[in-house]
Amino acid sequence: MSWTDERIDTLKKMWDKGLTATQIAEELGGVSRNAVIGKAHRLGLQSRPSPVKQNEAKAAAALVALTAAAAATPEPAPVPEEAAPPAPPPAPKPAPAPAPVVEAEPAPQDAPVAAAPAPALGPRPASDGPVLRSVGPGGFVRQNPGDQAPPSTPAPPRRLVPAKPSEAIAGKTSLLDLNDRICKWPLGHPGEPDFHFCGDKVNPGFPYCVAHCGHAYQAQLPRRDRRPAPPLPFGGAARR
Known part of the structure; x- marks a missing residue:
């Protein structure tokens, strides 16, 4: 996705209004939140305060306000146990009504079973808007299963030339x-x-x-003319 002058102007206006990078990315379409932040950094736009610190400051202010309100509210006077009215007993829950049993009528044996109509397969409606392509981290365009390119034509086989024999x-x-x-x-x-x-x-x-x-x-020489086997080292058993 290329950054045109119109998209850059839209980015600057939405950035000045205080919209988040996620909202800007959804409005522009075809870009991610990180791409919006990187483009704003390259354009030299005013940096935003960290949302984490803002949330921490808001939480601290809310905690201080709750503490001050709790300190200002007077505690109610305790009611003596003798003057307190007894709590009424809980009312019994009504029993659930049984669900009516509906008996299905058996279908006649001679009646043919109607098959469910198959959904009509027709050509997909062509969208009037532009087709958005998702760009991967390496700069390549991700393709859907239906957008696969046809296989490339294989190279012709190489002609094997026999090696020249040596003069030796x-x-x-x-x-x-x-x-x-x-x-x-x-x-x-x-x-x-x-x-x-x-x-x-x-x-x-x-x-x-x-x-x-x-x-x-x-x-092979006859057995009587063969040389005797050499003795084994370390006093091993002699061969027969």
Whole structure:
């Protein structure tokens, strides 16, 4: 909501008349009490006395007036107990009349049950006055459920450009060249620029070539040719 010259003049007139910020906000419409106070402060209008202090001063003055009135009023003379007339006994309350019992007539079984008429749905009447929008703390306009904006058009998908291979592995088998017919034995470290794979013809039934199968699969030595296990520290039980 923008502060026009007309709204500013109205604010100044109502402020000079002594109206509260809440009354001014209700009269202008579309603004809050804090917005009215902030605008009046920026315009340099005369500050108002605190309503809390005014209420405290009024309460103190009323208390002083009541104390003075109580001190000025003479106390009535006490009436002796013998001369006081006895209080009349309380009258008994009349019993409430029973409510009449009305028996509902049963509806005939063959008569059709009339359904309640459905409310007519028609277009909402267009208001002649301006539509007020509530502005949030961040400056955005709060929208009603029926005022939601249509979804924005999504951006077109980006075209993926394949990375240019390094010159160090030119002519060598890279990760994208692997298949079931070539050897997958890695050569080098994955962090090095010349890291690649063997790429030779695989040994049938294995993922590597004949040479690399000799490195990957080694026959186990017989039990008599194996090295004995080292003794456990601190005198633990020996392995069998």
